[in-house]
Amino acid sequence: MSYVAVYPIDHPDTPNKVLTHLDDIQSTLAEHGVRFERWQPSPIERGASEAELIDAYQAQIDALGYAAVEVISVTHDHPQKDELRTQFLQERTYSEDEVCFFIAGQGLYTLHIGNYVYGVRCEKNDLLIIPAGLPHGFDIGESPHLVALRLFNTTQGKVPEFTGDNSCARFPGLDD
Numbered sequence: 001m002s003y004v005a006v007y008p009i010d011h012p013d014t015p016n017k018v019l020t021h022l023d024d025i026q027s028t029l030a031e032h033g034v035r036f037e038r039w040q041p042s043p044i045e046r047g048a049s050e051a052e053l054i055d056a057y058q059a060q061i062d063a064l065g066y067a068a069v070e071v072i073s074v075t076h077d078h079p080q081k082d083e084l085r086t087q088f089l090q091e092r093t094y095s096e097d098e099v100c101f102f103i104a105g106q107g108l109y110t111l112h113i114g115n116y117v118y119g120v121r122c123e124k125n126d127l128l129i130i131p132a133g134l135p136h137g138f139d140i141g142e143s144p145h146l147v148a149l150r151l152f153n154t155t156q157g158k159v160p161e162f163t164g165d166n167s168c169a170r171f172p173g174l175d176d
Contacts, residue, residue: 002038002126004028005119005172012117012170029120032113035129036120039101053103057149064129066099066151068158076143088138091168096157098130098150105145110137110168117171135163141174 004025005015019025022038029036042056050071054061061069074084091112100107106123112135122128130136140146152158 001121002123003119003121005121007117007119007171009112009115009117009167012172015119016116025120029118032111032118032134033131034111034118034120034134035127037127039125039127041125044103053147054149057101057103060101061149061151064099064151066097066153068152068155070150070158071147072150073147074140074144076145078144081140081144085140085142085144088140089166089169089173090160091135091137091163091165092160093133093135093163094130094152094157094160096132096153098136098158099127099152100130101127101149101151102146103149104147106174107141107144107146107148108139108174110139110171112136112163112165112168117168119171121174135165135168137166137168139174143175 001020004019006017007015019028026036039060044056053071054069074081102122102124104124109120109128111118111120
């Protein structure tokens with residue numbers, strides 16, 4: 001189930017609120033320029049190629065207006081899953097929006113907004129658009145299952161700028 005848990009930065013054990021209804025998630029995140037949507041699934045064959053995955057959602061991708069798309073796929077048997085998880089957990093920003101659409105599986109974004117951390121759990125058919133410059137981390141979990149599209153406008157835009165502040169790592173992760 002998708003949700004948003006809102007934590008004060010100095011109380012990582014207890015969220016102020018947990019939202020599970022789509023309208024509540026959307027309105028809470030929109031207050032900070034973050035966009036959350038749920039797309040209708042496209043029929044995709046198991047084992048589809050990256051090109052087929054992109055093609056299945058090409059109309060939605062085009063409507064968003066981003067120029068570059070890549071597929072990210074990490075499963076429990078991925079040989080570098082631990083290294084990827086460690087890298088993704090580091091708080092970062094991007095010079096342009098980070099757009100992620102979940103085709104399968106789940107992940108947990110931690111958005112560092114002022115004195116709060118927003119834990120945003122995304123799953124199949126969820127779209128999350130994080131505005132440029134917003135610090136965040138991403139947890140794929142100990143036994144990841146994730147197939148997602150990431151969209152950017154430029155190759156340079158998808159290069160993370162690490163903040164060095166790992167406060168988000170103190171908050172519950174995907175497996176907690």
